[in-house]
Amino acid sequence: MRIADNAYMLKIGQEEGGAYYPVLVSDGANLALIDAGYKEHNEAFVKAIEAEGFKARDITHIILTHQDGDHVDGVKAMKKLAPGAVVVAHEEEAPYIDGSKLNIKLQDWIDKQGTLTDEDKADIDERKAESAARAVPVDIKVKDGNVIFGDMEAVHVPGHTPGHICLYLRNSGIMVGGDALNIDGGKLVGPNPVYTYDQAQGAASLEKIKGYNPKMAVAYHGGLITLR
Numbered sequence: 001m002r003i004a005d006n007a008y009m010l011k012i013g014q015e016e017g018g019a020y021y022p023v024l025v026s027d028g029a030n031l032a033l034i035d036a037g038y039k040e041h042n043e044a045f046v047k048a049i050e051a052e053g054f055k056a057r058d059i060t061h062i063i064l065t066h067q068d069g070d071h072v073d074g075v076k077a078m079k080k081l082a083p084g085a086v087v088v089a090h091e092e093e094a095p096y097i098d099g100s101k102l103n104i105k106l107q108d109w110i111d112k113q114g115t116l117t118d119e120d121k122a123d124i125d126e127r128k129a130e131s132a133a134r135a136v137p138v139d140i141k142v143k144d145g146n147v148i149f150g151d152m153e154a155v156h157v158p159g160h161t162p163g164h165i166c167l168y169l170r171n172s173g174i175m176v177g178g179d180a181l182n183i184d185g186g187k188l189v190g191p192n193p194v195y196t197y198d199q200a201q202g203a204a205s206l207e208k209i210k211g212y213n214p215k216m217a218v219a220y221h222g223g224l225i226t227l228r
């Protein structure tokens with residue numbers, strides 16, 4: 001679905017099974033995919049990209065809003081189709097994406113367990129193996145305010161994870177929010193507390209997002225909302 005002159009929202013998966021909404025941004029010379037989903041959905045990505053008139057091989061940038069598996073897992077499969085694509089993330093998030101650090105919420109959960117049962121240990125080993133399997137190098141590390149290309153600005157919004165970014169499309173006033181924002185009852189709300197590393201930071205980041213006075217926002221797990 002075209003949401004601006006240079007932006008398209010994709011829908012992957014079914015509503016009941018938890019659909020998610022990656023975004024494509026094009027400036028003619030570059031094509032960015034914002035968040036890559038799970039590898040199992042690679043074919044659905046290819047179809048959704050083609051439905052908007054592009055080819056997966058045209059992707060020049062895979063931008064990751066943050067480290068979680070439902071955003072990162074599909075990168076390797078996508079890079080097979082678009083070998084020239086560079087991976088972009090915030091500098092604080094990069095070590096979790098490239099595998100030098102364990103997913104922060106998994107590490108936090110392990111730290112809080114105290115004594116681990118055999119079942120816990122097996123579960124942790126499995127999740128560690130999944131994290132290692134999806135690790136990819138980050139080619140471009142951005143900071144708050146960096147323009148990636150065209151009118152697309154990286155906005156650092158820590159909380160859900162420490163190096164979470166949104167992408168603000170300045171010309172259309174669209175905030176691509178990743179998991180830093182959600183839609184609840186037609187309103188913009190902050191990250192889901194169940195899955196958020198630092199909820200107070202997440203709430204402060206929501207205020208930062210609102211400070212941009214976006215015209216529309218895209219929540220990765222909620223889709224599009226018009227705000228003004």
Ligand SMILES: [Zn+2]
Nearest residue numbers: 068070179220
């Ligand atoms: Zn997510």
